[in-house]
Amino acid sequence: MDCGLPEPEEREWWAGCLTVRVEDSCFAVQRDFLARHSSYFQALFHSGMIESRRDEVHLRGGVRAKGFLIALSVCRGESPALDDPDQLVDAVECAAFLQVECLAQYLCEIVDSDNCLLLYQAASTFGLRVLFHGAALFLSDSFYDLGDVAEGAIPQDLVDYARSLPAASYVAIGTHTPSVERLHDSFRVVCHLDEQEGEWKHLTELPTACSTSMAGVAVLDNRLYIVGGVHGYRKDTVDGNFCYDPETGLWTALRGPLQPRHDFTLVGFNRRLYAVGGEFQQQLISATESYDAAKDEWTFVCHAPRPVASAACAVARRRMFVCFWRPPGTTDIFEYVPAGNAWRLETTMVRAQSYGHCMVAHRDHLYVMRNGPCDDFLRCLMECYSITTGQWTTLAGQYINSKGSLFTAAVRGDSAFTVKHMLTLEYAVTGDGWKPRRQMKGFPKSGSLWTCLLRLPRMGSVVPQLDADTEKEGKRSLPGTAEEQAEAV
Missing domain, CATH: 3.30.710.10 (Potassium Channel Kv1.1; Chain A)
Known part of the structure; x- marks a missing residue:
């Protein structure tokens, strides 16, 4: 203000x-x-x-x-x-x-x-x-x-x-490189999970110039952003950067980061996008940038603590956390603090021959998925870290990676969704772990996946009236239409 x-x-x-x-x-x-x-x-x-x-x-x-x-x-x-x-x-x-x-x-x-x-x-x-x-x-x-x-x-x-x-929908995107206009690729789609029917349905098609291979994918203000990515056997960084608005069903092009990059972390936080680390010309980088969607403008912020690619990230309680691993089995979790434009070491997880490759947040807890024993890389183990108490807990159970990709998950309310080619699972997130709640059909395309949550439009919102006491006391009233309610968010 x-x-x-x-x-x-x-x-x-x-x-x-x-x-x-x-x-x-x-x-x-x-x-x-x-x-x-x-x-x-x-x-x-x-x-x-x-x-x-x-x-x-x-x-x-x-x-x-x-x-x-x-x-x-x-x-x-x-x-x-x-x-x-x-x-x-x-x-x-x-x-x-x-x-x-x-x-x-x-x-x-x-x-x-x-x-x-x-x-x-x-x-x-x-x-x-x-x-x-x-x-x-x-x-x-x-x-x-x-x-x-x-x-x-x-x-x-x-x-x-x-x-x-509308409840937030679980959305999945396959890994694809750019296409050309004259070739229609039916696999280049974004799908959403229809929970009533328990199956994946078409949401939209990717722009032809869009790459989801080693790209940055994130949601900010209920818009899906796909930034960077690669094409060709040399993994050249693409110039196409796109935003999808589910309210209009339209894709728009946007400016790319000042530092070309791929295999980086993109996270929506504090009303901005943050691009952390990545790779450029076969070199790991630590450059970090912030994107202002209203101005379509990228600016450099404080570099990440060290060069990193494909780092797991999560936002919990208004705080942004990123995993940085150190071989052979150390995962440092750093917090980026926008107010001071600085990185701060939050905690370190040490597990033999293991690192955190997926992280999601629920309330004040970070759930870190790490690969299992070295002879069974496709089995995930879960660690829970409380940002309030600073304590780590190893949770019971194992979680199977989808073939060809690492673990991916999204949390909605007290539920966590995971997906692979054969099965989509919803878990109840509880104090002592994730408990299977229901299963649905798997994602219909093979290969690695990006997942996120988007609210897809629903018609006919009904806005309630204020309490009688509120109007009597002269307190500020709520907006009178669904559109005004949406503008308030």
């Missing part, structure tokens, strides 16, 4: 400290800090009213002390644990009243099956539309687990709205 720069004669006042009184507590906070993070304070300080110049502001309604303290913590870049229901409600009320965008986003990112219904109803009550829609999407993804609980626990119009939203 851009609060603008004050005039030179006002800068001393602007940088001064303000006492904010909430209930019986007082907080000393810098004015510019409040203006950066809260639209409420930004408007107050620019209003020209007498209150804007006072050394103390008393927030008499709409905010509790615990909620304000949580907001300050999140605005400082911290990730407070919000396990108590009262804390969650206070945080929602504060985010809505003071219009603290980063707190609203934080609440969206900590939605899980334990707090989903509470946050959904609280967001409806206080008119926090981005959280309202985010919690509704999570409930849409989790009706298998939460549907029976939701009925009767929250108003029926909220249940109906969540049911009207």
Whole structure:
């Protein structure tokens, strides 16, 4: 949020400290800090009213002390644990009243099956539309687990709205090099899993210039990005880079990274794409770039800790993690921190003759798939790392790689999906491992696969009305159409 720069004669006042009184507590906070993070304070300080110049502001309604303290913590870049229901409600009320965008986003990112219904109803009550829609999407993804609980626990119009939203679909793409216009290749398709029928169906065809061989594939803001890749026996890097929007069903071309690369890691995080490492002219590289989709612009950021190719990555609790392996059996997990443009070593996993080649996140846990014993490379073992406690746990069970490709997985709600040529499996993610939930048909094409989650459009969303108490108290209302709801995300 851009609060603008004050005039030179006002800068001393602007940088001064303000006492904010909430209930019986007082907080000393810098004015510019409040203006950066809260639209409420930004408007107050620019209003020209007498209150804007006072050394103390008393927030008499709409905010509790615990909620304000949580907001300050999140605005400082911290990730407070919000396990108590009262804390969650206070945080929602504060985010809505003071219009603290980063707190609203934080609440969206900590939605899980334990707090989903509470946050959904609280967001409806206080008119926090981005959280309202985010919690509704999570409930849409989790009706298998939460549907029976939701009925009767929250108003029926909220249940109906969540049911009207499309659950995220499991999407798979085969590995292909560029084609030519005059040759129609029926294998160059993107497929989605129809869970009701238990089989894979056609979603779209790849652009002819698009390569998925050693490319970067990621989802950002519900758009599928395919960047780079190779063609030819010399593995020359291709120039074609594409974005698929499921809402329109159209592919658009976009600029490629400043550093040509293939076999790199592409991850959607913090409203940007990040391209990490890769290979160029038969050399591993550590160059890392950030892509701004609104500007169609790549910029270099801090180099990765060391050259790496095809590194596993995951985003958990607003944090981006990447695996870097060191032979013969060490996997270092680094976090990239955008605020400081720096890499930080999070943890190290040491397993004999093994490395992490796939990583997914569920809540505050990273699940790392690693190859099994050296004489059975196609069997995966799973390690679980808690970013909260810093502890590693080896989970029971083995997971079979698909023939010709390494393990691939995606997490939706409390489910994990994996696929190979013969079988697609859904697992229930629990505290002690992944438990098989159901199986469906395998991907109809052989070879290595890319997988991700996309929300495919569904017509006829029904937007619920606000609680009567919300309108009576004059709290901000939710948007009145499905389109406005979508814009809020």
